[in-house]
Amino acid sequence: MKTILKTEITVKDICVGFVYNELEGKGLFGLNGKLTIQPEYQRNYIYAEGDGKREMAVIESILKEYPLGLIYFNKVSNEKLEVLDGQQRITSIGRFVNDKFAIKDKNGMEQYFSGMAEDNQAKIWKTKLLIYECKGGESEIKEWFETINIAGVPLTSQELLNAIYSGSFVTLGKEEFSNSQNSNIQKWSAYIKGSANRQDYLECALDWASKGNIGGYMSSHRYDKNITELKTHFNSVIDWISSVFVDVESEMCGLEWGRLYEKYHNKSYNPAKISIEVQKLYGDSYVKNRKGVFEYILGGFVDTKLLNVRVFEESIKKSTYKKQTIQTEKKEISNCPYCAIGHEVNKNKIWKFDEMDADHVTAWSKGGKTIAKNCEMLCKTHNRAKGNR
Numbered sequence: 001m002k003t004i005l006k007t008e009i010t011v012k013d014i015c016v017g018f019v020y021n022e023l024e025g026k027g028l029f030g031l032n033g034k035l036t037i038q039p040e041y042q043r044n045y046i047y048a049e050g051d052g053k054r055e056m057a058v059i060e061s062i063l064k065e066y067p068l069g070l071i072y073f074n075k076v077s078n079e080k081l082e083v084l085d086g087q088q089r090i091t092s093i094g095r096f097v098n099d100k101f102a103i104k105d106k107n108g109m110e111q112y113f114s115g116m117a118e119d120n121q122a123k124i125w126k127t128k129l130l131i132y133e134c135k136g137g138e139s140e141i142k143e144w145f146e147t148i149n150i151a152g153v154p155l156t157s158q159e160l161l162n163a164i165y166s167g168s169f170v171t172l173g174k175e176e177f178s179n180s181q182n183s184n185i186q187k188w189s190a191y192i193k194g195s196a197n198r199q200d201y202l203e204c205a206l207d208w209a210s211k212g213n214i215g216g217y218m219s220s221h222r223y224d225k226n227i228t229e230l231k232t233h234f235n236s237v238i239d240w241i242s243s244v245f246v247d248v249e250s251e252m253c254g255l256e257w258g259r260l261y262e263k264y265h266n267k268s269y270n271p272a273k274i275s276i277e278v279q280k281l282y283g284d285s286y287v288k289n290r291k292g293v294f295e296y297i298l299g300g301f302v303d304t305k306l307l308n309v310r311v312f313e314e315s316i317k318k319s320t321y322k323k324q325t326i327q328t329e330k331k332e333i334s335n336c337p338y339c340a341i342g343h344e345v346n347k348n349k350i351w352k353f354d355e356m357d358a359d360h361v362t363a364w365s366k367g368g369k370t371i372a373k374n375c376e377m378l379c380k381t382h383n384r385a386k387g388n389r
């Protein structure tokens with residue numbers, strides 16, 4: 001099966017020679033007779049009559065410049081195409097420009113195509129559709145049609161965005177970030193997951209520069225003649241990572257470096273000292289999440305939750321609870337050591353096991369181990385107040 005992505009076909013092209021079967025509620029032909037909207041094997045497709053909301057939504061999407069999604073054509077011959085997926089959208093468009101239904105304007109008034117302002121009409125005519133033209137045998141096409149309907153489109157989100165916002169900016173972006181011959185790729189691959197040809201580096205660069213709003217960024221830069229800002233920002237992040245963390249660890253790959261850069265790049269770090277800290281944490285068997293090591297260090301060794309430090313085993317908690325409770329019951333004070341020394345109503349309260357949590361007497365970050373000797377049970381309130389130190 002061969003597929004080609006077409007991005008230059010407009011609504012106007014599609015609607016030339018649009019034929020609509022009023023009785024069956026079906027769009028039949030378009031593209032000057034070249035396109036069959038309802039191919040034989042899709043006879044069971046019934047355009048939901050009275051489903052006006054969906055029809056209107058298609059037109060409103062065009063006017064708001066929202067993507068309409070991919071449309072699939074089957075190329076039967078040079079002069080014959082069939083719609084594999086997208087009948088409903090195409091039929092809606094064809095019906096609208098032929099005044100078969102109206103949309104509602106801002107004031108809730110019905111508006112037919114022929115009554116629209118010329119610039120809005122032009123906008124609709126000029127709208128380009130994203131069309132995949134496929135060529136293959138009938139059984140192959142059928143099978144494939146089922147697959148796309150079940151599993152969705154075989155495009156990554158960035159590939160789709162590249163198609164939607166095609167233009168000089170995407171072209172330049174791809175030259176830099178989607179070129180597997182670019183000698184920087186090896187360096188980038190230490191920090192970014194994926195591959196150049198599936199657009200993962202471009203996606204990452206855009207994500208970092210746009211602070212997560214890739215579509216908006218691509219839309220506003222679509223016709224730019226350079227990608228200087230994108231490149232500069234990307235390189236700043238990469239340079240920052242490699243200057244702060246001199247050793248490359250496999251867990252660094254795929255971290256949210258864009259976010260970390262925004263948060264921490266104005267702080268100063270001592271790379272030699274950081275290198276030692278990374279190795280120390282990597283060697284600590286209590287650190288269960290090595291991916292969290294880098295943010296933990298950048299944040300000043302405070303948020304141990306990032307490291308998912310090993311917690312006390314249930315048996316240690318139970319024996320500690322038992323010991324603590326027997327001792328304090330005799331003294332008629334609370335089995336939570338913090339409640340016991342307070343002046344609150346809970347001064348004498350004996351908490352149940354499930355009302356308490358285990359805490360490190362000497363904090364893990366200060367070298368305290370996760371062993372029975374270093375375990376104490378606190379009521380949940382005091383455990384939370386003491387924090388995850």
Ligand SMILES: [Zn+2]
Binds near residue numbers: 337338380381382
């Ligand atoms: Zn307490």
